[in-house]
Amino acid sequence: MKTKIFFLLLLAVNSFIYAQNNLQGTVTNLVSGEPVIGATVYLPGLEKGELTDLEGRFMFNNLPTGNHKIVISSVGFSTFSDEISIPSSGSFDLSLKPSAIEMEEVIISTPFHQLQSDNVMRVARENVSTLSRKGAITLTDGISQIEGVESLTTGLGIGKPVIRGLSSNRVLVYTQGVRLENQQYGDEHGLGISSKGIESVEVIKGPASLLYGSDAIGGVLYLNPERFASSNATEAEVDANYFSNTQGYQGSAMAATSGEKLKFLARGSYATHSDYETGNGERVTNTRFNEKDFKAGIGYQDQKYKGDLRYNYNRSNIGIPEEMGVQSTDKEPLLPFQEIDNHIVSLDNKFYFRNSSIDFKVGYQFNDRREYEDEHGHEEEEENHEEEINGEEEANEGEHPALEMHLETLNYNLKYNFTRFGKFETIAGIQGMYQTNSNFGEEILIPDAITTDFGIFATTHLHFEKWDFQGGLRYDFRNLESTEYGHDQEEEFIPAIDRNFNSINGALGAKYDISESINARLNLASGFRAPNLAELTSDGAHHGANRYEVGDSNLDNEQSFQLDLSVELRNEHFETYINVFHNNIKDYIYLNPTGEMIDDDLVFQYTQNNAKLYGTEIGAHIHPHPLDWLHWETGFELVHGELEDGKNLPLIPANSLTNTFRIELEGEVVKKKYAFLRLKNVFDQNRVSIFETRTGGYSLLGAGFGGTFDLNGSDLQFTISGNNLLNKTYISHLSRLKPDNVANIGRNISVSLNWFL
Template sequence: MYKLYYILFAIAISATAFSQNTIKGKVIDAETQEPIFSASIYFSKLDKGSMSSVDGDFTIVNIPEGNHELVISSLGYATQTFKIKVPSNQDLLILLQPTAIEMEAVIVSTPFHQLQSENVVKVERATVGDLQKAGAITLADGITQLPGVESITTGSGIGKPVIRGLSANRVLVYTQGVRLENQQFGDEHGLGVSSSGVESVEVIKGPASLLYGSDALGGVLYLNPEKYAASNVSSLDAAVNYFTNTLGTEANIGFKTSGNKFKYLLRGNYATHSDYKTGGGKRVTNSRFTEKDLKAGIGYQNNKYRGDLRYNYNNTLAGIPEEIGAQTTSKTETLPNQKLNNHILSFDNKVFLKNSSFNFKLGYIFNDRKEFEEPEDDLAEDLPALEMHLETLNYDLKYNAAKWGNFETIFGIQGMFQTNKNFGEELLIPDAKLRDFGILATTHLHLDNIDLQAGLRFDNRNLETNEYGMEGEPSYFAPVKRDFNSYNGALGAKYNILKSLTARLNLATGFRAPNLSELTSNGTHEGTNRYEIGNADLKNEQNFQIDLALEYRNEHFEIFANAFYNKVNNYIYLNPTSEFVDENPVFRYVQDDAKLYGGEAGMHIHPHPLDWLHIESSLEMVKGEQDSGKNLPLIPATSITNTLRMEFEKTMFLENPYSFISLKSTLAQNKVSDFETNSQGYSLLNAGIGGNFNYINTNFNVRISANNILDKAYISHLSRLKPDNIPNMGRNISLSISAKI
């Protein structure tokens, strides 16, 4: 009940409108002086904006007094930022310069909401639409297109992000502005979020504990929800996707409407897939999955206050594949499988003062995870062998102070309350309570050619578990009561060496408190044939990373290189022993210092006058080692991706048509841990085509994507089915059509 009180209290602080400030203007082409239609005019700190009309005009109401930054962007034009003071009675005339450089977007996952070119920390970003163009079946599959990001998979329906060789509790996921907690320590516990209703994905590669606390030691995957409709606009959209490999279908429908103050949206998604087919033509038994997703939102904004209440319900039924057995295209569930119900409720509040603001976010997450196995004599088939309920309440209060000269400063308090309860016959982790508290300060200094950013943070985590079973018995869980503390900081600089050459240098520390599995495990881990024993005396993992990024960019050529070195003290891992329990070898959680290093590099050529032609190439590499000399597990193999892409403004039949062909070559992985075997290299050929057209006042988008065109039989090093010699997905052609009214 206390969770409801928090939410009602947050609603009660909503401010009311006093006076209205309106911004009007016109967006035109700097060369032709023609109006620009559908340009985005966006106040990044207010999360408020509009689109220009056919005549290039725009109007934005309910703008608070003070100094603001306005971001104007449109496809085919250079993104620009303007500083304006409100109230202002003059109309704005905005001139955009045509360019072949791709349109920039505001980065939300970093604290100052700046364009990537202005950001001190390099952040990878992609829209979900771009990920889907390449034929991604799930969101976890789509994020692997970002440099430095991969996914640990169990078939086609279960995946979890890997950032520069770190995963599980070392990577933090944010959705709807709040941290996602869904028992992410588990090997077969996937991302658990649908791409439906997600607008874009941002990835911070490296320690982000300054901003997000524990578990952001390796980085952050930040999922931005779709925006509301522009003021006084309503829209209805629907989409249908078909996937040839899994005989899968996905249907999506959404409705949005907005007035000057209140905004509403509702979106539903349903996807179902059969067992996937490998490059050898065999279907992987029980890799089928079904997903239902519902998202809803209510927003309100006047010139003093902005509120955004969102809810997401996700229901996933995923088979747990173990072999290539019975060949069937059935989508009906079979054992073993897992049923996941995830509820995410978030409430984002922002109160605007004259030149400063308060931002208060509340998040409530209920994760209900059930796993069903082949029934034993004393267990009915319809009862779960494992059932865990994880409830999480988190809060985030930040004060964006008024600018002092060129300094912009943020102070914040963050925390989390969490309970874990078991209801099934089996226990992976005991019942437990967890409390987090953190306090932070970060500042940004902007000068003509250099930007500096620095910050400090203190965190405390209190964890307490219940005793279970009888002491001395194999299934006994001893009670654990621990406190973990950590101080962390970050220092970064962005320097414009030349007009087109930028360098970024970032130093950051991060930490991760041991999770419940590492502290308390005492039993056989299903699917691994090993008996795992936790260590209640484990210390924090603490790391320090140095990251150097260079980027050269002009109108027709881009090249970048990112290098990192990540030192992790007290790295937690499983160590084999000479003991056996029930004929299973015993592994114990221990610690050793480790290091990871590597980076990403690439280039993008779009030569004049062939501005429609794009030639892209990228390389990503990471190495992971313990100080003892052993290799770290689940380190992605080095890969090289080459892409030829063509984008036009209009053809006879389509608007904004595109086509691409790409070849991703993954090298062999021979530096493996004690649990792994070497992996062979492979190359995958992919292609796609698509575009828009209008019919009866409705805009349609069509696309066709083909992945693994040559039907290559291969096994990814990060596949959990690799020990059973089960290949990844073979050729898959996805067809999609969407309509917007």
Template sequence: MKKYIIALFLGISALVQAQNSLSGKLTDVQNKALPGVSVYMPELHKGTTTDAQGDYSFKNLPNGNFRIAFTYVGYKTINQLVEKLSKNTILNIQMEESILEIDEVIVSTPFNKMQSQNVMKVEHESIKALQQKGTSTLIEGLATIPGVSQISTGTSIGKPVIRGLSGNRVLVYSQGVRLENQQFGEEHGLGLNDAGVESVEVIKGPASLLYGSDAMGGVLYFNPEKFADANTFKANFNQKYFSNTLGSNASVGLKTSTDNWKFLARGSYNTHSDYKMGNGDRVTNTRYNEKDFKTGIGYSNTAFSTVLRYNYNKLDLGIPEEGIAEQTYSKSPEFPRQGVSNHLLSLNNVIYLGNSKLDVDLGYISNNRKEFEESNDPSLDMMLNTLNYNAKYHLPKLGKIETIVGIQGMHQTNKNSGEEYLIPDATTNDFGVFGTANYEWKSNVLQAGLRFDNRNLKSLAHEAEEHEEEEEHEDHDHEHHGGDFEALNRSFNSVNASLGYKTNLLQTLVLRANVASGFRAPNLAELTSNGVHHGTNRYEIGNANLKNEQNLQTDLNLEYKNAHFEFFVNGFYNHINNYIYAAPTDEFVEDNVVFDYVQDNAKLYGGEVGLHIHPHPLDWLHFETSFETVTGKKDNGDYLPLIPANNWNNTLRTEFNIKKWLKEGFASLNVSSTFNQNNVSGFETSSDDYTLVNVGLGGTVDLGKLVFDVNLNANNLFDKQYISHLSRLKTDGISNIGRNIVLGLNFNL
């Protein structure tokens, strides 16, 4: 078999050898040269910047069709498709001035269009923009995006929520591969550090057509840090300080590239004490420490492009169980605590076949989650190893029709080594095959796709050790033996489709309409649970007969943009068959209420609306306001659990320069109002409304030889004492974090 594969690759290389080059000049509408324009070829991970005469060039390019992004502050972004490169291709670009937001190329959708050309509405945010808001963690920054929230446990653990769906219903992609880290648990965090991440794209709605099971609620797609421009070397150091947790976050990185080779590496260390509430008390054992290391090496020539990346993340965090106890500044977690280590290895390849190409992404994730109750011998020790693959073949373009077909899957094993078992040892195998096509004419785009998936899940039987004494309880009719699991062998199939249409109703008015189905196979916890789930104070009983969750969502997006303001409105209706949830029973086990996993049809609906005013010629002034709402109900009219409260967010931002020593300066005032949440499920309590005020100030300081970025933020400026509806500490009456002053510095060395 290996001989055939080697022969295939040698044959492909012989077919596609080329010595193509691309060069050109960037000018404005008056034909004046534009120096400093960013020119980037995403597929090849190649970038450069125009020189003083506005010229750029690339060498050693393969045959084929490529998209090239031209980005320059104050000008419209151009995403140009270059077809059939030759040995000396010339591409001159004339850029138009624009005070609108930069139009980004979207990577998470199949055809890598710019957002203005995309059929799906995808939220794109740079990590730099999120960091300028002064948030403590990556998930806290994501929660500022309309339609995104978080289920939090203090400041160390955050679980993404997209339009009311969370856990296994939201898929996370990092380095181009699916991230698997026991995400079924509410007390399991995102497992990613923002250092070494360029940007995030949020698909709000079913993306099963692209990503398979578990993308039913949406996708968080993290784009890794770009390599350096060709023949350059860059290094930087950044440091952030957090007043509330006496926290520190330090990161140092370096990167260099030649015409063909690329390399980068970045190390980070994050440490925090217990967080302080608005009343001055610290919440015991919410401290945590995080180490993160990312590196990557890339090579591209005339035949192919390949990038190998590695990410190691180690998180040591306390589990808050005592509430407000000993007040200390210690950064060493007490018992009980978690230790989570994660290895992520990805190999991203593009093979060029003339007018077509093959994308192959391979990923290996090793996630080890340990929980220590009273000693350094873990009571819970779970090892999750996942190998996943994703191959997409881009067919030759047929007129105006672009087509992609592909296969996708994963092989996953879960192994327990501790005394306690949350879920049994198990093996999961996924396989999916899909096809999607994009047809574009004038200002209209039509996109459709179809996909089939199979998931096979096998678990081993396990019998927990019997205790010498078993207490009898009159409150339940039968005995439960925590940690006992029966063998399981289930297979789940699903067929899904999507249809989307985008058109310009006017030159400044865009309409998008999407209908898509999605699915999620029940996870191991839902199928097999038999014990007290940590942090929930409830005894959970799985259901081995659960069916697939299957949903159908309709999305409408309307956007208006002119020189003075932008307006958008997003509406969605999501119907879910066989929605899985844990429902309380009348039984008790050792003072814990017994919850059974059951299914019911459900619906979620709502959306986001927003306005961005930037009056011309006062281009330095920005006012943004947005409102988001979601309602979740079962078919019987009862509300679904863990639905975020409505939120109204307002930001006033100014941009300025001060002589030559401060560039790209900004000052912002943010007022975020969260409404009360009275639409709660049977075992939840309602939550009060609250308003938080945040301010920020920053820019690039240029002192000649010393140049650095600085931002100073004060979040929850008035030290408001409040409790988020999605806080897991809410049941104990523990408030969220109080005032937090954040100082961030970034030095390009």
């Protein structure tokens, strides 16, 4: 008898330990009562999502006990957001209200994973597929279509994000949940990430040091990787793109499969482009580039734990344009060119408890940057022996890199999320980075160095019926230690440095729902940036920029304070918003011409002065009901930047106005048909720094159309789009080729096919 009782108790305990928390339900149309097929049901805190089936049903298994947010969204319906308790009693059935308002998505880059309409901080978000169907050639080309974001370019293959006039080390890029470190201080150093395998882009505009530490003084570009397949499903995708201007093509293939707990995906991509052609018919020599990219992920999730292991390898070969020369459609870069290998490994661990969770992310990156140059441009003694060894030099030209830098970075981020503490939701954590830079080439841009970061922070969110408040504090410490290069009496001597930097920063924001359709946001935030190695140690010619740069080892932190105010209105007929910002930066670091010349190069000294940037973004989207298929979007962007003495900051984007008309229709043979017509007007940029050239205004016309064929259970999506259709000859103010009067890309027609299996 005792044995039986013991056995029954053991069975009961075992059943309790391994009992699964499930959630199931049905999503229907509030008006017609029909099931909503393909609706996204998402649990943001768990980063777990499912799609409704043909009967509108969904099911989650292995959910942790506690209170969780749930978001249900579908095109043509108002997005639903609420909180549920797990385990739940009964089925979770919901009727969505039809609406012409654009479907909302959950914002991942902010700490509490909320819908944009619930977020205290306004964050710009775009799906990469949307940017691609507008004709974007690269990822940086695509992000320049987001309001408040531009790209600093050297041809098409090299692009750097510019957020409200700030770029390089003032803008952080996050991918796979970890900060991207790829020598981003350099003007000719691009992202090194393929758009394939990136699901969406989020942009935090303004200081984000509270969440991300040093270098987020201008904002954050957050790249969300594509998701795993739904539970117990297998997916595949093959796509191909052709670009007429560069005679370039891009191909990608993806496969993903998911069981109840274990998930896997892999994607391989290849792209190659010739020199781009300007509006006047010239090809810009050595703007050609090619790229190989591989991404893979393994995921696991049960009731108490979620793990996401990701790996990305990218090999880029990018020509560096110097002068207009040979007219060719070859795709192999000429000298000089960069060859870059970038490896990113990240592991995201989440442990779930009742009403709280721990998130521990760790990432490792290895960036191998090699630059090959013409042999005749190296040392004078080699020139003296050119006749003697000319044949050998020609044979070995480009064989060994003139510049080779290995950058290894270890990141970690530990956060504890109190999902409930009265009316507060609070996150506390620590972040850190350990980084080494090593040189192996004959040229040195920055010395061998070790960078160590440590930060501790806390942020909280308080929700009321009409008010939301969010705030936090953070302390950061950075140690930067470099080794001596050369000897004291040599011309290229770089002394060792050992500097400590620290800063305390905070943020406070509020959102108020003035009415059901109008809300206002006010955010105050401080941020900081420690000077980088180039600013501290430079003492030599920068051939790509045709200048001699001199650093200052005594530079201090940049410290910023930004005020950001936005008002947004949304109803079934239109949406409109206005953002105004003012960003004060103390001890802004910039290059200042000294008037001296060294070896025919003008000397520029890194120095500091207070600066300010201010401007606005205004937008509207009209979709009059019942003509829900008709859309008109307009957006205006303005940013000014100046030093305390009134001089203009360099590389500030010109003001612009963009208008887009588009139609979206459903059909039987061709589903999700669309067409658009876009006109972008860029104004004169006369507010330039003392060593910049002015640029004139221009207008660019773009158009496109596409749709989706249903092929017996698989979808074939096609897109045809054109940019600069009138083949305008123009020069962007953020093009690094403008001093040589080299125009930007002319007319480009892109064709894309995506087959979803």
